[in-house]
Amino acid sequence: MNRQKVQEYKTLYLLAKALEQTDDMVFITDTNGIIEYVNDSVSIKTGYEREELVGKKTNILKSGKHTQEFYKKLWATILSGQNYHNVIIDKTKDGRLYYADLKITPLFDDNQTIQNFVATSTDITNRIEMEKKLEKMATIDSLTGIYNRYKIDDEINLQIARCERYKEVFSIIMFDIDFFKVVNDTYGHDAGDRVLKVLSQLISKHIRVTDIFGRWGGEEFVIILSKTGEDEAFIIAEKLRKIVENYTIDGKYNITISSGVTQYIAPQSREELIKKVDEGLYLAKEKGRNQVVVV
Known part of the structure; x- marks a missing residue:
């Protein structure tokens, strides 16, 4: 060879x-x-x-x-x-x-x-x-299993872009738990965590498939309502308020929520929109809590 x-x-x-x-x-x-x-x-x-x-x-x-x-x-x-x-x-x-x-x-x-x-x-x-695990960690609140603040920020930006391009309306609800500090101080932080988890599950069951729900921080939450004006958003927020008011968590804890509601009006920035709905939440608390205020 x-x-x-x-x-x-x-x-x-x-x-x-x-x-x-x-x-x-x-x-x-x-x-x-x-x-x-x-x-x-x-x-x-x-x-x-x-x-x-x-x-x-x-x-x-x-x-x-x-x-x-x-x-x-x-x-x-x-x-x-x-x-x-x-x-x-x-x-x-x-x-x-x-x-x-x-x-x-x-x-x-x-x-x-x-x-x-x-x-x-x-x-x-x-x-x-x-990659999926890291993506989940980046967008999901580890305690409640719903979206976190970073994901909500991104979704609001997307809604604003869609609104400006297609002239679609959207509204947001910001709510928090009334006197949540009392729950933590009376029953302990484990009980407080349990309340946050159950509340998140409860709200998730009673919102629409198209609604985007996340934990804003602490006991504050945000719901983004696409293609929804402030009148319909108020009805949704009021429905959720009553559901929470009439629900007993683990047969032990009764809580209420206060909510601010606002509709996006172009050319607001995300920061301006959040500031406005936060003012609504503040007014709901000033007026006695367990209520919804549209701003």
Whole structure:
């Protein structure tokens, strides 16, 4: 065997070893998506033995989490001879869903006709789950499980932008718990935390799907009411006030809330809007608490 042949054999051997030992999943399919080759990582990650996959279509891994349009776009891309890159949700043999960073490359013959597809994918489930966890931490109040102040700020900005672009109205309610300090001082901070949690759950059950509810801080809360003028917002706030007034938490605690209500009027800033509704809340307390004031 001459030196060139030896070098070619060595190169092929190294390529084969690389395919088998890489941590990435590697599939080779024909132009109809029939699997012709998988490396060991595919079996390790998906739970399928090689013989269970070879000869089958790649849809054996479909998770059901993508639309038909998603797969149509994928196939349209690679059948046109272009490379494809996306994050896809697939399913293992035992039904576990996983996220994969997928790249598909068409292989051409000497006539520039597509002969096969090579797909490489990296399991990025841990990264995606961590990103979701961090996103949740950034937007969700850890005590009550509703949105936090940062998320409410963002949502108000979005509502303002929508209002200015599409001339849609929206209103906000700001409320807090009357004499909440008494609850903490009398029953302790654990009881106070329990009241905040149950109140959040109670309000969440009685607002609309489109309403955005969050904890502003301490015992203060904000509800953003899209496509809602101040008259309707007042009715909603009054309904919630009565629900809270007539509810006994854990059979022990009876609380009331005071609320300010205001409608966004362009060109207010977020800060101006919050200041105005806060004035409504202050007036509700000045007038004796357990009431709603529109400003």
